Amino acid sequence: MPSYTPPLRDMQFVLHEVLNVVDELKMLPPYADIDADTINAVLEEGGKFCAEVIAPINLSGDKEGCQLDKTTHEVTTPKGFKEAYQTYIDGGWAALACDPAYGGQGLPLLVNQCFYEMLNSANQAWTMYPGLSHGAYECLHAHGTDEQKKLYLPKLTNGQWTGTMCLTEPHCGTDLGLLRTKAEPQADGTYKITGQKIFISAGEHQLAENIVHLVLARLPDAPAGSKGISLFIVPKFNVNADGSLGERNGIFCSGLEHKMGIHANSTCQMTLDGAIGTMVGQPNKGLAAMFVMMNTARLGVGNQSLGLTEVAYQNAVAYAKDRLQMRSLSGPKAPDKPADPIIVHPDVRKMLLTARAYAEGARALQAYTVLQADKSISSDDEDERKEAEAELALLTPIIKAFITDNGWIATSHCMQVYGGHGFIHEWGMEQFVRDARINMIYEGTNTIQSLDLLGRKVLGNNGATLKKFGKKIAAFIEEEGTNEAMQEFINPLADLGDKVNKLTQELGMKAFGNPDEVGAAAVDYLRVVGHMTFAYFFARMAKVALEKEGSGDPFYRAKLATARFYFAKLLPETASLIRTARAGLKPLMEMDEALF
């Protein structure tokens, strides 16, 4: 069974030594009193919970999966899941980043994000049960009426109830404009909702007393397409005015999907048969309201792959140090043993370092981005809020797609380190790969993310947000311009920055001629910009590590070695990506559809 050690030292490095988040958070009114000790203590305790309570039920949960009772429509989660969820609630973990007005602990999103990285390392499938709740919480917090907030938020905050997002239908996922679920207004102001939803994560389970479904549906007079979609709260049990549970509502699980991974999460087909719902936000504006949840979810998905990358790395390292096989090509390194540990072999190290670099780059990018999320919500300066929001919007699709694509590569590499054993369930590595695969698909496929980045976030405002972010990079490069030790990091960063500028301009021109050029280049483009962000954060991390290398703490030597590996072995992927992005649309459209 895999093991897991929370990467607290690296988190602390990113938060306190690279990003100085305490200084940044203190500027935000709700976090004026925050300090590093509090953050560290929460993460240390949270890490213990993840390693001791959640991680041990990951492998067994995958094997066991969820069971649907087709008579009662009730779903039973794997052994230990309910007990772990109770421990989670009892520990107050659900409330970490929630509003004190509803019983929350009022910590920054950033702290919650770090905690969730560890939960995801420990058990992605389990983590999705509380994880979806958080999205529902945020959506209702932003768009619910006072009454809805009063009724639902306290119990989503303390974890007594969980939440879901009910978007997808059999004939539409990406294209929600096509959805058919209907909502008929009732005399009492509620709606009767009827339709079929699929792929509803945590759609039914026995972990919580109630499940708060947020459902997209159409009003009878709604315009066609995405401008005719409204959002509704549809609880599993109707909720009385005093907050107590009423009758079972007409929304139930009609099937469980058999999936490649995240077996322990109940992925439900949900049937709504005149289920009673109340509207959230304005009629026909449901998609916009749902996007609050969706954007949070996209950051969360990146975080899932960060978690899997980290835990896969840790286990592959342990195996590579332990497994004896062949001698180093440059002569025996463990002559007293029958063979050398495989970590002596350069390509094994390359696979391990790839995972390590992808984890460390992702951790820095995620922390930086979620700090912007905190600013965008909690700053008392409107300009700062808007700027943070724009940067958050720019970086969200990068986090979702770049980190999840990297997670697929990294977990597969870590599995490969195990040789044949990697393919066997009991070692746990192949589960990380299978679990990581869904992250490239849900909450908007990675292709959709890339279109969002290039089409909407970059070209949509003539590159203004990207330029602002680029100025931060340029300022850093300027600052370090005379620091000789930093040249190995800032020179390739500056070079890539120039190339991104040029590529962006070229693609903008091409898109002007034919919008399909965006679709042809977007996936490559996103990876190029993703590398630019990683290169920026590795350079910033290297700067700190160079300053502190003399302290004798080997952490800084390791950080420098990882940064150097990143620049030497991963960043050069951009050379190909820029070429293929530039190769454009023609090679993709030459083949007639009939000839495929």
Place this chain on the structure above:
Amino acid sequence: MPSYTPPLRDMQFVLHEVLNVVDELKMLPPYADIDADTINAVLEEGGKFCAEVIAPINLSGDKEGCQLDKTTHEVTTPKGFKEAYQTYIDGGWAALACDPAYGGQGLPLLVNQCFYEMLNSANQAWTMYPGLSHGAYECLHAHGTDEQKKLYLPKLTNGQWTGTMCLTEPHCGTDLGLLRTKAEPQADGTYKITGQKIFISAGEHQLAENIVHLVLARLPDAPAGSKGISLFIVPKFNVNADGSLGERNGIFCSGLEHKMGIHANSTCQMTLDGAIGTMVGQPNKGLAAMFVMMNTARLGVGNQSLGLTEVAYQNAVAYAKDRLQMRSLSGPKAPDKPADPIIVHPDVRKMLLTARAYAEGARALQAYTVLQADKSISSDDEDERKEAEAELALLTPIIKAFITDNGWIATSHCMQVYGGHGFIHEWGMEQFVRDARINMIYEGTNTIQSLDLLGRKVLGNNGATLKKFGKKIAAFIEEEGTNEAMQEFINPLADLGDKVNKLTQELGMKAFGNPDEVGAAAVDYLRVVGHMTFAYFFARMAKVALEKEGSGDPFYRAKLATARFYFAKLLPETASLIRTARAGLKPLMEMDEALF
């Protein structure tokens, strides 16, 4: 459930229009009478068998898996597997490329290879039962005594018995020098063999009357390491002198592995408890004898991923033409429908074309390479045999590693085309991905293949074999030098050829200084050379397609479009690979082992 259509047209194109294999095969004495009609008829019938008998039990086989009865040690394969195997035997398919002296049909290996591509598309897990037999057949054919051949080959040929390779032990896979299974000589010339083997594909099942295990073990006085390994035949049932079955031998399945994929193949832990065996070949020379089987198996593994790439492509295309979602960015393409079929989106096409190009490139490379295998065995000219053997040795690790890495990328892309449905078992796409994953591991991990290529096959003879292959490429470039229509293909091919030469020289120099430089660059190097072979075969295919484009057969237009896609969107990966290969060893070794 996925569907499958045998790609007969493309096979015929490669065999007859590009490689002119009939002319080449006719020069080999055993195939003096071969003709295209025979080959085509066999493949057509074989394709039917694959599509109609084997493909329909692929998805169900994956779900059901194999069952071990722990009392009897017998393994039951999924429903329909035994009946399909009987149909396979009855159709004479097992005997296709076997020696007529033992009841075989005496067709070239090349025809068998094409048939196996289709079997693998239809059902990789099922195909491994007969597939392993073929390796055992070849090993015994090359190294068995006359008596062993007489006893075993006829029944391996007609499929009444199947075979296995028993190499791996819990503590050693790559490093067989460490193996511990013991063989004690008996007075009657047999050996009593005792030990533990793991990961034995098709190690136990009820499809055939007997299973012929080829087992690596150590004699009591054997030298340590890989020079002390001998090879033994250990049948499940002892075989009497008249060929009839005797007593159950002391080799049995003590456990089934729970794997990521190929669920329907029985991957066995095998316990040998004084099992009776007879030696194959010379004492302590077992590894060399086994390598006959291993090299065949490596080509077979590449072929598995070719098969999976093809079938994943076919299904993803069908889905992409059928699934309506979003409008093309350049305006509606199916205005009469609620949305456009997703094949209009450039990135969907990119994913599909990636799979298509990887399949078509692999098919050409495989066919060319297996033609060399036929020559290396059947030519009556010793020089030709040796030359073919050298080229086969050069291309084998490329086929194993490049095609299986590509298969992983391609099946994952094809799954991605399905969005969320790709993650669901019933659509069959995620199974292709899971099945494809093992191909990067077994029969020597892809890292081992890359070391074999760069260390042994290229630098091991100062690049002589690679240079010979390079001369063929150069000659083709020369021939087409004045053909303007071919410039778009031969210019990048020539450019890559130059880069490979330069890179090979550089790596040779570096390796001279430190042998670990080979390990640092080998994986990147193999992909670069793999691309060179694909670029060569795509250029050759493009040449034919250009000549015949005017015929009106749209097949040639499609081939040209695929070739152009390959050069524009896949070949540029070499730009990054050359950079990372060149970045060398230092970034991999800087981190102390303790700091990982």
